[in-house]
Amino acid sequence: MKGPTMNSSLGRRQFLNIAGGALSASAFLALAGCGSSGAGSSTSSAAPASSATFxxxxxxGFDQEFPPYGYIGDDGNPTGFDIDLATAVCEMEGWEFKPTPINWDSKDAMLNSGQITCIWNGLTIEGREKDYAFTDAYMENRQVVVVRSDSGITSLADLAGKNVVTQTDSAAYYLLVDGGAQADLGASFAKLDTIGDYNTGFMMLGQGSYDAIAVDYPVAVFNIGDKTDEYAMLDESLNSEHFGIGFALGSEALAAKVEADLQKLDAEGKVEEICNKYAGQGVSYTAWCLPKA
Known part of the structure; x- marks a missing residue:
């Protein structure tokens, strides 16, 4: 993963034309159900994986700095909400499971060359519908802003003239730059920087290098933890979005198979069990989108 070098290159969760404005924290869980995703018609450079032959x-492929969806645990092993879901699917199918940390900027090249089977790590669907063979959305998410508790910042409007950081190629970044749904807000900042991973971003926020960090809701909850005397999440959200599992174009059948397995696991109560395991880290079963089988 990249270190703390600041840059503005494209690399993490590209998010081009999402609709939506500021949502309150309480309104998020009351949002209507998730929409479906569709894959484009072009073909990938690697042979697609068929569910019949796979x-x-x-x-x-996952970003190891993206808790609670995917990260390296204290024991040195990959863990997280998405890792547990994938483990359950592979157990159901009898597939060998290989969670593989990747450089997020290289995810598409690795997928299309066949080095990884899929990208399953809080991958935003909106703005990418034609780039992957997606499952339907399985989780609803939102982008939020975290500040220091003593900052005096209590609303999005208070960010005018402030220094803000987010992760490279993140959904939050593309919301805040030209063409994004929150471009006017982003233009009001003194500075909007990008950074390689959120762990470093939170460290720099705590040190006062930045006034705020724009981040996925579960990642914010995970990093705040019991440090509510240090960090505060604004009530207003930047948007609402949806996560899907991204396979190479041409692998729609395998994507549909994994989606169906998740629906079966949900019907058996396994999905709710995994959600509850990570409830303290910002994962809620109420945000689950796929209907039961």
Whole structure:
């Protein structure tokens, strides 16, 4: 993963034309159900994986600095909400499971070359519908802003003239730059920087290098933890979005198979069990989108 060098290159969760404005924290869980995703008609440079012929290994590409969806645990092993979901699918299918940390900027090249089977790590669908063979959305998410508790910043409007940071190629970044749904807000900042990983971003926020960090809601909850005397999340959200599992174009059948397996796991109560495991880190079963099988 990249270190703390600041840059404005494209690289993490590209988010081009999402609709939506500021949502209150309480309104998020009351939002209507998730929409479906569609893949484009172009073909990938690698041979697509068919559900009829796929026998594994199932190589999941994930950003190891994106808790609670995917990260390296205290024992040195990959863990997280998405990792647990994928583990359950592979157990159901009898596939060998290989969670593989990747450089997020290289995710498309690795997917299209066949080095990884899919990208399953809080991958935003909106703005990418034609780039991947997506499952339907399985989780609803939102982008939020975290500040220091003593900053005096209590609303999005208070960010005018402030220094803000977010992750490279993140949904939040593309909301705040030209063409994004929150471009006017972003233009009011003194500075909008990008950084390689959110762990470093929160450290720099705490040190006072930045006034605010724009981040995915579960990542914010995970990093705030019990440090509510240090960090505060604004009530207003930047948007609402949806996560899907991205396979290479041409792999729609395999995507549909994994989607169906998730629906079966949900019907068995396994999905709710995994959600509850990460409830303290910002994951809620009420944000689950796929209907039961």
């Amino acid at each position: 026998a594994g290994p199932f190589v999941l």
